[in-house]
Amino acid sequence: MTEMKDYSxxxxDPNSRRLGTFSYLPPMDAEALRKQINYIVERGWTPAIEHTEPSHATGHYWYMWKLPMFGETDIERVLDEIEACRAANPGHHIRLIGxxxxxxxxxxxxxxxxxPINV
Structure with missing residues (x-):
């Protein structure tokens, strides 16, 4: 068994904070994100986008970006909404939920x- 790594x-230190399991992995590139969205829609799950200021990211409440995308199966539409949320909220963290x-x-x-976190 390999040795477990401690994440300090x-x-x-706001830049050291983790935001869920995926944040312990290297950042996703466009293809990896596309695969995650595909995983969501293949299961018939509803994609939803949320955002928040970095200072509030560890709280339970994030702002909903529009309504959840009920019945959406087009990966490009989900990607477009993520980008629209990012453009409208450039200083916010954005998460995708299935x-x-x-x-x-x-x-x-x-x-x-x-x-980016301004400390």
């Missing part, structure tokens, strides 16, 4: 844009 995340309407919970959630 501290409240005092709502599982059968289990009535989030099937997945990942930060797809991490804004």
């Amino acid at each position: 995340s501290r409240i005092s 709502y599982d309407n059968i289990a009535q919970t989030q099937g997945t959630s990942m930060v797809v844009h991490r804004a």
